[in-house]
Amino acid sequence: MSVIEAYDLTKIYDAGVEVAALRGVTLQVERASLVAVVGPSGSGKSTLLSLLGALEAPTEGRILLEGTDISALTDDERSLLRRRRIGFIFQQFNLLPIFTASENVALPLRLDGMGAAQADRRAVEMLALVGLAERRNHLPSQLSGGEQQRVAVARALVAEPAIVLADEPTGNLDSTSGDRVIAILRELVDEQRQTVVLVTHDSSVASRADRVIHVRDGLIVADADPRLGMDVAAGGSERRT
């Protein structure tokens, strides 16, 4: 069953000159899968992630999240959707420096109107999941890069989203910390049936995904299970995306 489906996604940026970042991309992401999107810089993979995450609207095409069309939502509706159904992990961690680890994790819940105590309890549970319960009162500046990214993972999960989108989650980490973060994401998929889509440059990260989507010049040029080396497309036929 697909958690997210995208049909003929096109995104054109108009910065004086029109630039097509995506040119008719179609894909489905199954529940409880770890999908890696890879491709060279400027290929359109981050744009794909931002469209899937309702951070911006496509120029053309449709996106269905759990069967609901999100491509034509208003800004406020997209905000609510991100808050409740989508978790984000960024390369820069993007924790708010004035909040402690648990407060950062609790932020999506507090934005949604949950009381401080309840949100904090939930945040600590999430921090425990990523092995940082004892660091909950530390400010981001008091945490290592790997720890900060684990806090970001906990924050992405706290609202029990339908899908977690990660943009180069290991890009700013050393290999040990990076491995740890990917291990956590893998566990989430395998044990908690979470769905994760991540963008990465790192082939070792991509190798641990269930599926790797190659993007180039705004098109999906390959879509395969790295462990099986076969095309994921229905019937195994070559497909244009």
Added chain:
Amino acid sequence: MISWSYALRELGRRRGRSLLSLLSVTIAVAAIVAVTSATATTRRAYQQVFQALAGRADLEVVARGGGRFEQGVADAIRSLSGVRTIVPLFHRATIIYAGENKAKALAVGIVRDEPESLFGFEVTQGTFPAAAGEIALETHLAAGLGIQLGDDVRLLTSRGVRPYRISGIVALENAVRLRQGGMLLAAINPLQQAFRSVGEVDGLNIFLTESRRAAEVQSEVSAALPPELSVRVPSSRTGLAQETMLLTEVSLNMASALSFTTAVFIALGVFLMNVGERRQQLSIMRALGATRRQIIVLVCREALLTGIIGTLVGIPIGIYGGRFLTRSMAALLNASLPETPELYWGLVAGGLVGPAICLLAAWYPAYMASRVSPLEGMRPVVTVRPERGHRATTVVGLAGLVVAAVVEIGLARGELPIWCTIFDLILSLVSLVLLAPVALLPGVKLLVWPVRRWLTIEGEMSERLVLRHAGRSSLTIGVLFIAICAGVGTSNAVFSVTDDVRTWYERTVPGDFLIRAMMPDMTGQDAVTLSDSIDDEIVALDDVEKAEALRLLRIEAAGQDAMMIAREFRLYDHLPLDLIGGESRAIRDCVLAGEVVVGSVLAERTGVHAGDVLRVTFGTENHAFRVAGVATEYTFGGSVVYADRSVAQRLFHIEGADSFLIKSKPGKAAQLAPELARLARQNGLLLQSFAEVLQLIDSMVAGVTGGLWVLLTLGLLVGALGVVNTLTMNVLEQTRELGMLRAIGMRRGQIIKAVLGQAALIGLLGVLAGGIAGTSLARMINVSLGSMFGHYIAFALRPQFIALLLVVALAVVLLSALVPARRAARLNPIEAMRQE
């Protein structure tokens, strides 16, 4: 709520910047609380004093113009239906002597058997006076002079200094003590005799039965009265006092409005910088699902917190400042005002202003924050968005200037009230600040052009950095501009008025000495009348060339409350007045022949010109005068009519004098001074030399301008803090570039120069534009004042003063810039380059 804790932490995180907005809000709140409470206190005090005199009558009969009239008039209305009782009003200014002590006082006539006449007075010791030679003293007056019940004192009356015994001490329920004196009560008939006013009253208070309404009886009473008298519902006769207070109030409110505007701009700058610096944080929140509304609420809550804290700090400072201002107003009006300030409106205004400043200033930054794209959080480096054009601000700025010009024309033509000056000023300044972004590029180029050949790399960097952040630079320039413009404008206006007052005084009071009973009272309260015999004593002194008796009469001129000043013009070859047009000698001849000279404000208000006829009512007397000319006048709000003494005596039967203007023989002033001092001492009078009177005028003006200066200095300091803020923000944003520049060999000194260069550009633009606009503002204020005073006030430009102010302002700006400059210079290049 997450937003409150977030807001609080954000404020705590940027303490310096939060303090800056807090300081600007505090100053504005304090200024508004101080000014509102001081003016409200003064107004209440005057209302009370007039209420105490007028009692609580349903109607009052007064002479048009406020003179005296026959008490017998009461008989004509006593029998009218609904009239319960009529109480005559009689009061005269006097001096009470108790041993070595003396005090100015208001002698009030009472009817002992009439409870309404005694309303508001409560006997604390003894009894109300009944017989001639008895008086009762107001508590504070008795205490001030050390007088006990039964003591003997003397009073200055129209029949000379006469003995009285204290029959009682009374407390006033509702009145304000007059400065240097208070109130004393005496039985009305003996008091009238002592002041040569038998059968004359200042007014009649009419009390009605409950069955009749005041409006019904008023028309019947009016029909029964002779035409020179009018019946009205008692109102505070504060007309003249209000005129005197108006300019002061307008100046103070202008200063408040300026601090309000400056505070809004400072807070706007701070919030814009906060939002700019936090774009990535805000975008993360947006990415995590914060709606635009939540972001707006978040920024506004920070603003509201600043506003509330600023208000809480500003109000106590404002209350203290209000006391200081009330004292200054008391000095200006020569009256004692209550110690308990009128705080209600001050607190209401202050309580609203603080949050209003912040919310007003936060609205735009909050809107900008809500437009932050959630995508920015995804990007490792935030792209620097090119600043959009400034079309909207330019259009609004130009439209504002057009409206301001229209208002200015209305003010100059006297079609709009003086209060519009404040609106006009603020609108002009805000419009000019809105035009700053489009003027920035040509302004910077113009400044740099003469030195471009010698410009070093640091200079070029400064130029580009100022232009790179056009919005931020413009805002800081705007704050400096307002501070300087207000400083130059108001100080120059004060100089112009002071110069004009001096010129007026020198032309109008051409004497070496002035003898009067007590200090002049600018409220129009009756002055103490001096006996004519003193004139003879003065003239008898060897070194006196001439002594002129001046007599003040409260009149109604062309339907307006006014003061007639009767002078002995025959003593002068040229008319001793600050005439506006006309030939002095010719006008003098006309005045001696029975014409009058009208004060500029009265002429402006009534539309009277030379050659017109002016109808003057004094008590029961009514006379039409031909106007010989118009003269600048500052006393009694400029509502003055000058007539020759002989003419006034013939038409209005006046006696005595309020003061004597004495001219010594050439070179004999020094010898005359001790002789006049002896004479003044013997008669319990006050002797002032010409220099002392000028000093008095200066000190009155200084009291008000002192307050203005404090506010303006604070404005400049806040402006300087704005520069620190802008440059700190620039340095923070440029951390990586500065690190890179250090890495490729730029020295610390060069970094400091680059930052100071930005300060110099911002400072020069703000200060120069402020200086030019301030000079224009001064002209604008002069034009507005001209319509108020009824004559054009000569524009007194003081280039040295303006230059000094500009140099000091620039020095303050450069000194302030040292803080961020040193911060930039201390950056470690490696760490700086690593910074995101």
